[in-house]
Amino acid sequence: MLELIGSLVILVGAAFNFSAGLGMLRMPDAYTRMQAGTKASTLGNALVLMGIACLHPEWTLKLLLVIYFVLMTNPISSHALARAAYRSQVPMTPQATVDALRDAREQSRGEA
Amino acid sequence: MISTVVLTTGLTLLLIGLWGILRHRNILRIVIAFSLIGTGTHIVIVAIGYVENGTAAIIDRGLSAAEAPMRAVDPIPSALTVTAIVIGLAVTAIMLAFAIRLYEAKKTLSIDAFTESKW
Amino acid sequence: MIRRAGIALAITLFGLMFAGLVLHHVERRTLPPLGKRYVELVPQELGAANVVTGILLTYRGFDTLGEVAVLFMVAAGVGLVLDKRGRRNEGQRRGTRSPPRQASEIVRTGAQILLPLLAIFAAYIIMHGHLSAGGGFQGGAVLASGLVLSLFADPQQRLDQRFLSRTESAAGVLFVLVGVAGLLFAGGFLDSRVLPLGQFGAFFSAGSIPVLSVLLGIKVGCELSVIIDRFRT
Numbered sequence: 001m002l003e004l005i006g007s008l009v010i011l012v013g014a015a016f017n018f019s020a021g022l023g024m025l026r027m028p029d030a031y032t033r034m035q036a037g038t039k040a041s042t043l044g045n046a047l048v049l050m051g052i053a054c055l056h057p058e059w060t061l062k063l064l065l066v067i068y069f070v071l072m073t074n075p076i077s078s079h080a081l082a083r084a085a086y087r088s089q090v091p092m093t094p095q096a097t098v099d100a101l102r103d104a105r106e107q108s109r110g111e112a
Numbered sequence: 113m114i115s116t117v118v119l120t121t122g123l124t125l126l127l128i129g130l131w132g133i134l135r136h137r138n139i140l141r142i143v144i145a146f147s148l149i150g151t152g153t154h155i156v157i158v159a160i161g162y163v164e165n166g167t168a169a170i171i172d173r174g175l176s177a178a179e180a181p182m183r184a185v186d187p188i189p190s191a192l193t194v195t196a197i198v199i200g201l202a203v204t205a206i207m208l209a210f211a212i213r214l215y216e217a218k219k220t221l222s223i224d225a226f227t228e229s230k231w
Numbered sequence: 232m233i234r235r236a237g238i239a240l241a242i243t244l245f246g247l248m249f250a251g252l253v254l255h256h257v258e259r260r261t262l263p264p265l266g267k268r269y270v271e272l273v274p275q276e277l278g279a280a281n282v283v284t285g286i287l288l289t290y291r292g293f294d295t296l297g298e299v300a301v302l303f304m305v306a307a308g309v310g311l312v313l314d315k316r317g318r319r320n321e322g323q324r325r326g327t328r329s330p331p332r333q334a335s336e337i338v339r340t341g342a343q344i345l346l347p348l349l350a351i352f353a354a355y356i357i358m359h360g361h362l363s364a365g366g367g368f369q370g371g372a373v374l375a376s377g378l379v380l381s382l383f384a385d386p387q388q389r390l391d392q393r394f395l396s397r398t399e400s401a402a403g404v405l406f407v408l409v410g411v412a413g414l415l416f417a418g419g420f421l422d423s424r425v426l427p428l429g430q431f432g433a434f435f436s437a438g439s440i441p442v443l444s445v446l447l448g449i450k451v452g453c454e455l456s457v458i459i460d461r462f463r464t
Contacts, residue, residue: 069348076341080383083335115258123249130245134238161266163259169270169282170363177274180282186259186266187282191291194283195298198368198451202305205458209312212462 006054013047016040029093030085038078045070115162122159125152137222139211143204150200154193161189278428279361279437287366288443292410292421299403299450306399306454313461334384342384349377357448361437367447374452379459390460399453406446409439 023036046067053063086101125148132145162185169187171177211221218225262270273285287295357370382388413422421443429436 072341072345076338076345079335080338083338087332113258116253116256119256120253123253127242127246127249131238131242134241163262168364171274171280171282172363180270180274181262181267184262184266184270184282186262187269187286188266190283191286194287194366194368195294198298199301201372201455202302205305205309206312208462209309213312 002054002057006051008051009054010048010051013044013049013051016044016047018044020044028095030090031082031092031096034078034082034085038074042070042074045074115159118159118162119156122152122155125149125155128152137224139214139221139223142223143207143211146207147200147204150196150204154196154200157189157193157196161186274431277424277437277440278431279440280431281361281363281365284360284366284440284444285437288440288447289421292443295447296406296410296421299406299447302451302454303399303403306457309458309461332386334386339384342380346377346381349373349380353377353448353452357444358434358441360444361440362434365444367444368451370444370448371451372455374448375455375459378452378456382459382463390456392457392460395453395457395460399450399457402446402450402453406443406450409443409446413439 017040020037020040023040024033027033027036049063049067049070053060092099129145129148129150129152132148133142136142136145163183166183166185167175169180169184169190171180175183214226215221261267269286269290270282272290273279273282277285277289279285353370353373355370356365356373357367358365360366360370378390382390410421413424414420417424424438426439426442428438435441
């Protein structure tokens, strides 16, 4: 029974990973691609690891540590990448209408 | 069965990397394709050493020293792969350094701009 | 058009060759004779639990030495290829330097949490090379990634390149000296039995393999850091 749940969770995690890859292919510009790649693949990884924890219950603590590590590193690295891309003035897709970082910077410069 | 699946995956990665080298014109994408070829080759090497129903060649609670010659996977391809991964990283570093210098020379990343060595 | 047809032809031919490889592949049932000898010999003679590390650092130790040499040459080569641009652009850059940019707060905080974890993890992987999966190269790569993270957190940081290159050279020289000690005191070059074999599975066991792993880890970590540091403007 627990094995069935574990296998299903792994399958859902693999589906999320696949959607991450698909998103990276189909999204219009660099920023949306980074968002698709990071969010979906982090969740996919976490689900796969939780599925393995269902299949091997004695490894649960170690797998929780690994999930914590993945949750710490993936978003931070993607944030650093996106910030670097913004600084290098990688163009945004014309479908984007809001540039929150520019508004926030102008606001803080106006207040300073 | 398992090693056939892994072998197919590795050879497919090799093919994708090869296709990537031939198709792209951007230098960085060609470097990524080389890296794919390297990864595919490493997977193929490890898959060749698989023994049926075998486990990793590490002697611990799961595999005692007495039954290791029966059940362990071939350790030599794994050792060769460790070396190969490091060398692949080194070659990628040199390729990226060259890509940086090429970009500084012609201000473009497309290899169509570098025709001095062609006939 | 011709190029596309050529690419398709090449990929198809390679694909047929690989399909032939896969179809004729027969999974092994038993180990090949050499692998069997190694799996039997490494726990007995070397006292190492990890057969792959035992092979890499003793029976095939010369290949590992060659690989260390290749890494050193790559570090020197990257330094050679990327060297002049730092000097050439520095004159131009002085005038138009933008205000020093600081890394964003998320990256700095994340680096503060992750760097100790990465350092401990790298040390764990290096020291457990002979007991479970791990080894010098793997731990050295984690060490270099920790350094890259600290570079992200503080982009203005000046890496002490002389210290790094001296450390890595010292580690390489010590590696060769341990190998020569094996030549003098034990069976041959890089024989790991110069140090006592100890109890199987204990932390300090397997002769000089932990020492070699530590030296390898330090060398690879410093080398990868130097290579990555060269890529910064």
